[in-house]
Amino acid sequence: MNRFAALFTALDQTTKTSVKTAALAAYFRDAPDDDKLWTIALLSGRRPRRTVTTTKLREWAAEVAGIPLWLFEECYPVVGDLSETIALVLPPATRQSAHSLSHWITSLRALDKAEDAEKKAAILSAWDQLPPTERFVFNKLITGGWRMGVSQKLMTRALSQATGIDEPDLTHRLMGDWSPETTSFHTLVERPDPDASLSRPYPFYLAYQIDGAPEDLGPVTDWLAERKWDGIRGQFILREGQHFLWSRGEDLMTDRFPELAQLADFLPDGTVLDAEVLAFANEKPLSFARLQPRIGRKTVPKKLLAEAPVILMAYDLLEWEGTDIRARPLSERRALLEGLIAGLPGRVPLRLSEAVPASSWPDLTAARAASREIGAEGLMLKRLSAPYLAGRKKGDWWKWKVDPLTIDAVMIYAQAGSGRRATLYTDFTFAVWKGETLVPFAKAYSGLTDAEFREITNWVRKNTKERFGPVRSVAPEHVFEIAFEGIQASPRHKSGVALRFPRMLRWRRDKPAKEANTFEDLQQMLAQYG
Amino acid sequence: MVLQFTDRGIYCPAGDFHIDPWKPVPRALITHGHADHARPGHGAYLATRTAAPVIRHRLGDIPLDTITYGEARRIGDAQVSFHPAGHVPGSAQIRVEIGGEIWVASGDYKTVDDGLSEPFEPVRCHAFITESTFGLPIYNWPDQAVLAADINGWWAENAAAGRTSVLGVYSLGKAQRVLRLLDPSLGPILTHGAVEATNRVIRGQGLALPDTIQVTPDLDAKAHSGAMVLAPPSALGSAWMRRFGAVSTGFASGWMRLRGVRRRRAADRGFVISDHADWDGLNSAIRATGADRIFVTHGYTAQFSRWLTTQGYDAGIVETDYGGETLDEVTEDDPA
Ligand SMILES: [Zn+2]
Ligand SMILES: [Zn+2]
Numbered sequence: 001m002n003r004f005a006a007l008f009t010a011l012d013q014t015t016k017t018s019v020k021t022a023a024l025a026a027y028f029r030d031a032p033d034d035d036k037l038w039t040i041a042l043l044s045g046r047r048p049r050r051t052v053t054t055t056k057l058r059e060w061a062a063e064v065a066g067i068p069l070w071l072f073e074e075c076y077p078v079v080g081d082l083s084e085t086i087a088l089v090l091p092p093a094t095r096q097s098a099h100s101l102s103h104w105i106t107s108l109r110a111l112d113k114a115e116d117a118e119k120k121a122a123i124l125s126a127w128d129q130l131p132p133t134e135r136f137v138f139n140k141l142i143t144g145g146w147r148m149g150v151s152q153k154l155m156t157r158a159l160s161q162a163t164g165i166d167e168p169d170l171t172h173r174l175m176g177d178w179s180p181e182t183t184s185f186h187t188l189v190e191r192p193d194p195d196a197s198l199s200r201p202y203p204f205y206l207a208y209q210i211d212g213a214p215e216d217l218g219p220v221t222d223w224l225a226e227r228k229w230d231g232i233r234g235q236f237i238l239r240e241g242q243h244f245l246w247s248r249g250e251d252l253m254t255d256r257f258p259e260l261a262q263l264a265d266f267l268p269d270g271t272v273l274d275a276e277v278l279a280f281a282n283e284k285p286l287s288f289a290r291l292q293p294r295i296g297r298k299t300v301p302k303k304l305l306a307e308a309p310v311i312l313m314a315y316d317l318l319e320w321e322g323t324d325i326r327a328r329p330l331s332e333r334r335a336l337l338e339g340l341i342a343g344l345p346g347r348v349p350l351r352l353s354e355a356v357p358a359s360s361w362p363d364l365t366a367a368r369a370a371s372r373e374i375g376a377e378g379l380m381l382k383r384l385s386a387p388y389l390a391g392r393k394k395g396d397w398w399k400w401k402v403d404p405l406t407i408d409a410v411m412i413y414a415q416a417g418s419g420r421r422a423t424l425y426t427d428f429t430f431a432v433w434k435g436e437t438l439v440p441f442a443k444a445y446s447g448l449t450d451a452e453f454r455e456i457t458n459w460v461r462k463n464t465k466e467r468f469g470p471v472r473s474v475a476p477e478h479v480f481e482i483a484f485e486g487i488q489a490s491p492r493h494k495s496g497v498a499l500r501f502p503r504m505l506r507w508r509r510d511k512p513a514k515e516a517n518t519f520e521d522l523q524q525m526l527a528q529y530g
Numbered sequence: 531m532v533l534q535f536t537d538r539g540i541y542c543p544a545g546d547f548h549i550d551p552w553k554p555v556p557r558a559l560i561t562h563g564h565a566d567h568a569r570p571g572h573g574a575y576l577a578t579r580t581a582a583p584v585i586r587h588r589l590g591d592i593p594l595d596t597i598t599y600g601e602a603r604r605i606g607d608a609q610v611s612f613h614p615a616g617h618v619p620g621s622a623q624i625r626v627e628i629g630g631e632i633w634v635a636s637g638d639y640k641t642v643d644d645g646l647s648e649p650f651e652p653v654r655c656h657a658f659i660t661e662s663t664f665g666l667p668i669y670n671w672p673d674q675a676v677l678a679a680d681i682n683g684w685w686a687e688n689a690a691a692g693r694t695s696v697l698g699v700y701s702l703g704k705a706q707r708v709l710r711l712l713d714p715s716l717g718p719i720l721t722h723g724a725v726e727a728t729n730r731v732i733r734g735q736g737l738a739l740p741d742t743i744q745v746t747p748d749l750d751a752k753a754h755s756g757a758m759v760l761a762p763p764s765a766l767g768s769a770w771m772r773r774f775g776a777v778s779t780g781f782a783s784g785w786m787r788l789r790g791v792r793r794r795r796a797a798d799r800g801f802v803i804s805d806h807a808d809w810d811g812l813n814s815a816i817r818a819t820g821a822d823r824i825f826v827t828h829g830y831t832a833q834f835s836r837w838l839t840t841q842g843y844d845a846g847i848v849e850t851d852y853g854g855e856t857l858d859e860v861t862e863d864d865p866a
Binding site: 074 | 667
């Protein structure tokens with residue numbers, strides 16, 4: 001694992017994309033095939049099945065380190081990462097080993113059915129023969145969810161440099177439902193098997209938030225404006241009678257939305273749609289909160305199916321009659337898409353994301369302002385002459401989101417951040433006035449500059465009233481403007497509301513605490529937008 | 531109580547003096563020259579002979595009396611002596627004895643011999659006041675030899691690639707310690723003015739440091755390609771650095787033990803060097819005092835005192851204004 005740990009260190013020590021790409025490409029040129037395959041898997045979010053629980057890892061690490069479990073647990077938030085915490089508290093290794101990355105992954109997989117005692121012996125033995133970085137990497141292999149600061153795009157570019165295969169082609173080959181346990185580097189990358197591609201999605205095209213005035217984009221007639229729906233972006237694939245639904249994060253979601261199975265009866269084979277999965281009733285989208293309970297579950301109980309029925313709101317057509325049409329202009333793809341959907345009976349859970357009519361930019365500005373009322377997050381602007389590109393690209397697609405909702409709130413609790421922000425107070429709880437008392441309603445930890453975080457950290461240290469474990473209550477003096485994307489009733493919260501994506505927009509140094517917003521203001525927002 | 535904890539600092543009623551007070555007092559005993567321990571405005575100062583030059587350099591013309599390590603001195607009804615703390619040159623633990631009861635205020639300390647500071651000496655006592663800057667078991671320092679190899683390896687690699695190495699170090703203590711670890715055969719060593727000013731003081735008291743060249747406005751930095759530059763952390767990424775052309779930046783601190791902190795510093799490399807005791811150092815130092823009562827000052831006070839309690843000590847937390855090894859306010863007067 002030496003080679004892989006060295007790769008990790010090289011990637012970790014730089015923020016320069018070019019240096020990262022070069023390190024990764026060098027690795028792809030000379031690592032063994034099995035290691036390369038696993039590296040691609042790890043960097044695309046595919047992790048080996050977890051065979052040891054984190055609870056056990058914590059216990060064993062504390063035991064080996066000779067510290068009580070509570071002390072280990074105190075270290076964890078300071079470090080911000082379980083694998084690293086374990087690597088740091090363990091005593092130095094007493095042996096050395098030269099096993100490869102895939103060796104260690106294989107040995108971890110072999111523990112699947114083992115008794116706890118056997119697992120413990122294997123993990124302790126591994127810890128005792130790995131130097132610090134490899135130990136950290138090994139723990140990461142167990143706990144998973146680790147991309148080493150490398151985007152899929154960067155990884156694909158490095159692999160392309162090492163293999164000489166085109167980047168877009170590689171991107172497509174690496175998508176879909178594969179696992180290093182069922183394929184090889186050769187099959188996946190060098191000579192992809194055509195049968196395996198049945199479920200393979202196309203890379204999603206992602207938009208940037210518009211950064212200037214929309215007028216700068218040229219004539220409004222060059223653009224298609226659509227609503228930006230607040231659901232789950234998905235890609236629906238129908239090939240050889242089978243259908244698949246992929247999320248943007250490359251999760252296969254087919255079984256979570258069984259009502260979409262009937263689309264196979266109404267669409268021709270060889271169809272791939274770019275769409276939004278939306279909770280939808282009476283020809284109106286329901287809020288994202290209604291969709292939420294359906295995201296986490298693999299199978300859907302009948303009751304939930306009735307409470308939160310979904311449809312597919314189609315944006316784009318990527319494959320038509322079995323042919324990849326992504327290179328054709330949007331205007332042509334839209335025409336074909338409209339043809340597919342026109343005339344379908346209303347009970348079919350598929351709608352066209354209608355174009356927002358406009359003859360001028362002010363028309364669209366007005367339409368955008370009305371987004372929240374119809375349950376949309378804003379507008380999408382897409383150039384009618386543009387192909388469907390892969391990944392996040394500037395130029396042809398823009399998000400034009402509505403401005404967030406905002407409220408001025410008083411900071412009442414502070415907590416130190418984790419990982420890279422462990423020495424700063426960055427996680428705050430905010431409250432609004434209800435008469436003379438402050439009702440907490442939101443937590444936020446982003447939106448301030450590093451300098452502001454340092455300043456507020458010094459203030460928190462000097463103005464702590466009480467400590468509750470890692471949390472400090474502070475004098476209610478500072479007002480922050482909190483921005484958020486949505487508001488929902490929530491019986492689980494003291495305030496009765498839950499906010500979507502709350503963050504600090506501004507430190508309102510000009511406002512005394514008394515002038516912060518009130519609980520009534522919050523209730524009014526809930527009534528209007530909830 | 532031999533020593534009391536007040537809002538001005540640690541106070542000895544029997545001798546009517548304070549130790550490292552943070553507000554002006556008539557008489558202050560100072561453990562070492564870092565800004566959070568040696569503050570301006572006191573009526574009279576007492577510090578070790580080797581700490582004095584730096585304290586004078588930083589505080590100017592103050593009424594400062596000096597004492598040698600181990601020398602017994604009577605102040606009021608208290609018997610006082612200073613003992614090496616191993617933190618920076620001249621740093622001391624202050625031992626106070628009244629009627630046979632012995633307390634030790636350790637200021638900042640480390641147990642590893644850095645080859646420059648007078649090495650830490652455990653002092654038997656009944657009550658011990660300890661810092662806990664790195665009082666969690668995740669903080670353990672690598673060997674000096676490993677560190678030296680790491681830093682010199684980085685320097686050599688940069689020099690070979692035509693880059694200047696710029697290492698952020700606090701000017702008192704860390705800078706001189708790093709200087710002693712560097713291999714001068716790899717190239718010239720340049721220093722920022724703030725670092726060089728402290729170097730002069732340290733050299734002036736007879737401690738040997740490798741040759742350095744101070745960076746001045748008329749120095750042709752490009753003529754010293756492949757150099758190692760020692761600068762205060764605040765200079766990293768500043769306009770001051772532009773003169774060096776292609777650089778690789780490093781930062782030396784105990785906090786570099788944490789990957790998250792290394793990444794936030796946005797330096798190319800982090801080196802784990804601290805002038806504070808690591809977890810094992812704190813525990814072994816406390817054990818060696820034989821004390822039953824432990825007062826924990828700056829750092830991970832809550833966790834460390836709870837840990838000491840489980841180890842059988844009568845441990846408590848004391849709130850002070852000491853800064854420990856800070857990472858965020860990187861002004862020149864920062865304690866390290
Ligand atoms: Zn100090
Ligand atoms: Zn200090």
